Each structure stands twice: as C-alpha cells, then as structure tokens.
Amino acid sequence: QLAVTQSPSASASLGASVTLTCTLSSGHSSYGIAWHQHQPEKGPRFLMKVNSDGSHKKGDGIPDRFSGSRSGAECYLTISSLQSEDEADYYCQTWGTAIQVFGGGTKLTVL
C-alpha cells in the first residue's frame, strides 16, 4: 500500500541547517513526491516536487535556502540559514493511481 513516513518533529537553531526526511513505502521507491510547508493559521504552501531521479522543481518564490534531494525511497528537504518564519509543519505528498497520500507531517521548531 502506498504510504509516506515522516518523523513527527525536528528542531534546529536559528541560522543553522536542517534536513527533513520522507520515506516512501516498500515497492514505491520510484514515485515522485512533493513537499509542502504549513504555517499556523495559513493554507499550505507548495515548496517543491522531487522526481525519482532526484531532480526537483520549486514553487513560485521559494527561496534558494530550500532544497530537495533523494536516495531511493528516502526523500529529503534541506532548509539552510534557518529563519524564525521557517517554523512550521512540513508535509510530504505522493500520488498513485487515483489516489493522493500525505505523510503525517514533521513539526519543525526553530530554536
């Protein structure tokens, strides 16, 4: 069954870097994924799509501080030079035949 798994929480200091992980379920390692940022009291914001070959396409206006990569079923979102406004929930999305699947989200705390 198609699924994506995320760690529930992460933290890093202001100005530092952090890498969030999204893991695709067994048998689905070649699926594309997308990352979304969800700040409190706002609608989610599309950050980027990451293809099976690791290439990625960002959403409009997403800073260079946000980058994506992957190694097989493991997909990564790296945020560098952390700012206070990066404190948010980050969701991984994947898709299959007539279905969309979200990970449980990672709550990022900026210390």
Added chain:
Amino acid sequence: QVQLVQSGAEVKKPGASVRVSCEASGFTLIGYSIHWVRQAPGQGLEWMGWINVAKDSTKYSQTFQGRVTFTRDTSANTAYMELTSLRSEDTAIYYCARRSFEDFYFDFWGQGTLVAVSS
C-alpha cells in the same frame, strides 16, 4: 497572481450539511483538477478526492464516499465541496488545492475553511 479563495467559517449541527466554495483567480479553473483536503484538530492532512473541472468528473476517497459531493461552476470559476450527515469528527479545516498542470502534485492551496460541528 494565482489564488484560491475559500468561503468563510461555518458552524453546523450534527446531521446537517455544509457547502464550501473555492474561487479561483489568476487562472481559469477549467484547465485543472481541484482536490479537497481536510485537517482535523491536532491531525495531519487527509485527502478527500478531486474534481476534473473540464470533464466534470469526480473521484472520492473511500473514507468519504457517499457523504461528499464535488461540483463546479465554470462561469463563476468556482469549485464546491458539500459534506452531508455531519458529525463531530468532521470538525476540521477544509482546503481546496489545484493539481499541477504537468504532474499530480498540488501547486496552489486555498486559505482553508473551518467547519465546526457541534450540538
């Protein structure tokens, strides 16, 4: 610029129905599919299904099959989600999202509509 603007918060009693609208600006809805996603308090994102605006065809998550209906009004550039037989567990923020033209991810989201179900 591309925006999805949703209708305001709703308070409903158990057993009632609710309709949420999602008006597109900066693009024409007919070229896209619109998906609906909800987030219950303290929970993650839950996909509900989608409407292909051009074909007026729909696909619903099994979780909501039979209780949810997606429609659209192309002249108003607006999509709608109606959920019936509301129960307290349906209390959530409901989001519409545009599926990208080139692939299956969501590239723009609405601001969300709070639906509270309480007696």
